[in-house]
Amino acid sequence: MKIGIVGKGGVGKTTTSALLCQVYARRGQRVLAVDTDSNPNLALSLGLSPDEADRVPVLPRSLVVGTGNGAITPADLLRDYGVPTPSEVTLLNAMAITQAGAG
Amino acid sequence: MRSLLGAAIEEEADVTLVDMEAGLEHLSRSGGTLAYADVLLMIMEPSRKSILTAGRTIALAHELGIPLVYGVGNKARMPEDGAFFESVAAEYNVPLAGIIPHDADVIQADRSGENMTAEQGLPVRQAIDAIVAFVDKAIAGENPGQAEREALLKERERVDKRLAELSVE
Numbered sequence: 504m505k506i507g508i509v510g511k512g513g514v515g516k517t518t519t520s521a522l523l524c525q526v527y528a529r530r531g532q533r534v535l536a537v538d539t540d541s542n543p544n545l546a547l548s549l550g551l552s553p554d555e556a557d558r559v560p561v562l563p564r565s566l567v568v569g570t571g572n573g574a575i576t577p578a579d580l581l582r583d584y585g586v587p588t589p590s591e592v593t594l595l596n597a598m599a600i601t602q603a604g605a606g
Numbered sequence: 607m608r609s610l611l612g613a614a615i616e617e618e619a620d621v622t623l624v625d626m627e628a629g630l631e632h633l634s635r636s637g638g639t640l641a642y643a644d645v646l647l648m649i650m651e652p653s654r655k656s657i658l659t660a661g662r663t664i665a666l667a668h669e670l671g672i673p674l675v676y677g678v679g680n681k682a683r684m685p686e687d688g689a690f691f692e693s694v695a696a697e698y699n700v701p702l703a704g705i706i707p708h709d710a711d712v713i714q715a716d717r718s719g720e721n722m723t724a725e726q727g728l729p730v731r732q733a734i735d736a737i738v739a740f741v742d743k744a745i746a747g748e749n750p751g752q753a754e755r756e757a758l759l760k761e762r763e764r765v766d767k768r769l770a771e772l773s774v775e
Contacts, residue, residue: 562611570610577610577614580610580611
C-alpha cells in the first residue's frame, strides 16, 4: 500500500507522517518512509539525530524516476539508500524530484 | 514501465508513505513517488490559507488515478475547527479520514526538537490510530475479499507445512 501525504507548509505533514509510519511499523509491517523535503525533518521525526539525518543519502533522480535498466535491483536500492531509524521505519530521501519531466 | 523506486516500494515494503514537500509538482506521473499511490491524505489546519490549493491538489490526484483521496484536519482546538474541516471536506467532495486535536506535547516537541515519548501526545496518537483504521477499511472496500484471501493463503501455508511435518513423522 502506498500513501501520499500532501498539504501546505506548516500544517503538520511531517509529524503526522512519522506518527502514521510508527503505527504501521508497530503492527509488524515493513514500512518505507519517503521524504521529498529538502530539510531532513522526517528523519528527525523518525528518531534520527541531526548528524544522522544529514548523512541520509539522497536518491539520485535517475533512481527516483528511472527503471535502473536492470543494473540495480529494488533490494539493492534499499540497501544502498534506505536508512533504518529507531522507529523501525526505513527512510529514503528522494528530495530531488522537483523537475517533473515528460511523462 | 514502473520506476525502480516504484518497484522497490512494491517488493520491499508493505506500507510506503511519501511525505510530500509543499507544492504540487510531485503529483505528476513522471514524478515517480506519488504515481500509483493508493491513498492520498490531504492535511489541513483550521485556516482558509491551508486549503488554498486543495481544489488543484484533488484534481491532480484524480488525474493521477489515485483512487482514495481524503482530508485530515490537524491542530483542532475547538468544535468550530471540526465544523470547519467538515465543511471544507464537503466543499471539495472528499471524505474526512479524521481530525487530529491540537496538542501541547506536539508543540513542545517541535520547540525542543526532541521527539515525543510514547507516553506523550496520547490524544494525537489516538486520532492517528483512528485514521489508520479508516484507511484499512477504505482499502478493504477498494479490494473486497483481499483480506479474506490473504487470511486463507496464510492458512493454506500453515496447513501445507503441518501436512509436510506429519508425512515426515
